[in-house]
Amino acid sequence: MPHISKHRISEVAEKALKRRFVEIIRAIGRDRRSKYAIRELFTDTECLMLGKRLAIIYMLSKENSILDICETLNVSSSTVIRIGRVYDRCGYENLEKIFHKLEPSLLEVLEIIMSAGVPLVSDGRFKKLSEE
DSSP states (O other): OOOOOSSOOOHHHHHHHHHHHHHHHHHHHHSTTHHHHHHHHSOHHHHHHHHHHHHHHHHHHTTOOHHHHHHHHTOOHHHHHHHHHHHHTTTTHHHHHHHHHHGGGHHHHHHHHHTTSOOSOSSSTTHHHHHO
């Protein structure tokens, strides 16, 4: 689990950092070296955590069962339920719009994000999503 220092920064500085972070992610996304930049920016644990979170949201959007998601991604049901609660309240509307744009290549994108950790396609269970 990522940790943040207990020493807070000002709200203005926090907003500026978040804004710059988004700008950097956008720039990385447009660069052909994005796979390497992501690996430099995030630790293996962070890549795996973010990749699994994106995969959970994507699988929820495809109406996969909690059990299927847990088994496919090797995550706990409490994690899927927690993310599912936000999803049910339209908490990931912007991500869903991006998923629709990326649909044909989404599995590849998730694979790149998770490449620092465990691959999504371990025994073929995740592949069935792309066949629907």
